[in-house]
Amino acid sequence: MGAPQGQTDLPIPNGWFAIAWSNDLVKGGVQRARYFDREMVIFRTRAGDVHVLDAYCPHLGAHLGEGGRVKGDTIRCPFHGWHFGGDGVCTEIPYSKKPPPAKARVKSWPVLERNGFIFVWHHHREEEPTWEIPQLPEFSDPRWTEPRQFELKVPVHIQDMAENNCDPVHFSFVHGNFRGIDSEVMPSEEAHFFKALSRTTQETPLGTFETELERNTWGLGLVSVATKGIGDAGLMMLAATSPVDRTHTHSRWRFTVTEDMADHAGEDWIHAMSQGVMQDMRIWENKIHRAAPVLCEADTELAFFRKWVRQFYPDNGKRSAAARANGSEARA
Numbered sequence: 001m002g003a004p005q006g007q008t009d010l011p012i013p014n015g016w017f018a019i020a021w022s023n024d025l026v027k028g029g030v031q032r033a034r035y036f037d038r039e040m041v042i043f044r045t046r047a048g049d050v051h052v053l054d055a056y057c058p059h060l061g062a063h064l065g066e067g068g069r070v071k072g073d074t075i076r077c078p079f080h081g082w083h084f085g086g087d088g089v090c091t092e093i094p095y096s097k098k099p100p101p102a103k104a105r106v107k108s109w110p111v112l113e114r115n116g117f118i119f120v121w122h123h124h125r126e127e128e129p130t131w132e133i134p135q136l137p138e139f140s141d142p143r144w145t146e147p148r149q150f151e152l153k154v155p156v157h158i159q160d161m162a163e164n165n166c167d168p169v170h171f172s173f174v175h176g177n178f179r180g181i182d183s184e185v186m187p188s189e190e191a192h193f194f195k196a197l198s199r200t201t202q203e204t205p206l207g208t209f210e211t212e213l214e215r216n217t218w219g220l221g222l223v224s225v226a227t228k229g230i231g232d233a234g235l236m237m238l239a240a241t242s243p244v245d246r247t248h249t250h251s252r253w254r255f256t257v258t259e260d261m262a263d264h265a266g267e268d269w270i271h272a273m274s275q276g277v278m279q280d281m282r283i284w285e286n287k288i289h290r291a292a293p294v295l296c297e298a299d300t301e302l303a304f305f306r307k308w309v310r311q312f313y314p315d316n317g318k319r320s321a322a323a324r325a326n327g328s329e330a331r332a
């Protein structure tokens, strides 16, 4: 049988996904996390490096994120004190005279800390990363404000949430505030990345402007949205979105604006963006995933997105013969 109505067989995609805010994890900090339907522990060593390991200790299965302690560059299990390095290998058993058994290890996830997020690389066959998340200058430049943060959890597959960025028509109908959207997608030689530009008229506290929204997308896990055209001012939003499991998604947003803009429109803009997503919520909470949607001739961005997204799934998102035979919607 295929998935029941309203559910999806769509797998968890490959790529870089944020699993924590950087500023939540101080040196010596330990956090538990659950993404990709897996339990993980995140810790920051005394030297400042972040490591992410599978959560359950190979000894008797304690969760390293519930009472684990950072000791130098290792994490100590809360149950019997075994130590694990950032590579997941047990380095010490405090009550045993022999070296730790070779099997005493857990999976270590590839980690990148960029733009205020801690990302890990998820791949269904555990292959190594084939690309990286860039550091964006706006998030370390003193002419831009200290970023504000916002997060939400949504009961949909990550693809349904990500698809919104390639759905300019929904801005008019769901959000009602962008008129006459004129949008184009620019694929890149780097397959995991694309840029999209939308031009629109925007009302701001400083007046009405012809603005351009530049959206950069790195896999299914990261999108930047820059608003240009309001004088010299810059507004930048960075949305890092991650699969908790196949039907739940966690999105973390960071906002920054140029300092000259902060008092005038920065706060209003941040407020408007984070409130706007509540309008999407009603759609997301009640929609199903359509593996084979009926698109119209004008849905060019959506058609592009559906093809582009297949690269992040096993077998490039092709439906298995079994799935086709039973009518399952298991395709990107």
Ligand code: FES
Residues within 6 Å of the ligand: 057, 058, 059, 060, 061, 062, 077, 078, 079, 080, 081, 082
């Ligand atoms: S369960 Fe971790 S040391 Fe025993």
Ligand SMILES: [Fe+2]
Residues within 6 Å of the ligand: 164, 170, 171, 174, 175, 276, 277, 280
């Ligand atoms: Fe939206």
